[in-house]
Amino acid sequence: MKSQFPDAMLARMQACGVVAVIVIDEPQHAVPLAQALLAGGIQAIELTLRTPAALDAIAAIATEVPDVLVGAGTVLTTDQVDAVIDAGAAFAVAPGLNRRVVERSQARGLPFAPGIVTPSDIELAVELGCRELKFFPAEPSGGMRYLNSMAAPYAHLGLQFIPLGGLDAKNMASYLSSPLVPAIGGSWIAPRKLIQQKAWAEITENATEASRIVAATQNKEIA
């Protein structure tokens, strides 16, 4: 299963529990942004390919902030798979499942988590050799109640679901307490506006709050 995330990478994501989804307009914002997230305990970023600045931003974080695991989001084409590898992305994800994109990632050895939201999506992802699946859009689809029901027939396959879409500080704990979920993600920690305003302190505050919720959930599981 070549699309799988290496165990060490998954463990790193699981330890911090939250992946910050980023839309960035200026490449020079990338390093201070990654440092602001790191200061709040967030060590994983999904940097979306929705702006021309995205690839340079990935490259800057990958070289200058190595304590942050930077992956690419919104990877929709095979050319983008090649481009994010060149930029230094550690992993890639997409909102949906495109067979050619998954296969190119596999051929290039890039861990890839496709977006899934139906049992049929899951079955295609499994056939392609994926283990980490992005549950998107999680909240509008029915949250954990929906995911528990959808994932039940596949429990023996050891799939991991990373929910994104409509998550925030209020609802993230409901996901993190599930053994199906190694980490969650969302854009609420570092919204595009705050990045444009270089509101690094506010982003660190959001990250700290999210990290606190992760720690509280993990402590409850241990207790």
Ligand SMILES: O=C(O)C(=O)C[C@H](O)[C@H](O)COP(=O)(O)O
């Ligand atoms: O672009 C991708 O690869 C995606 O899968 C979509 C993002 O993960 C969501 O846009 C995050 O959702 P929000 O936190 O509700 O903003």
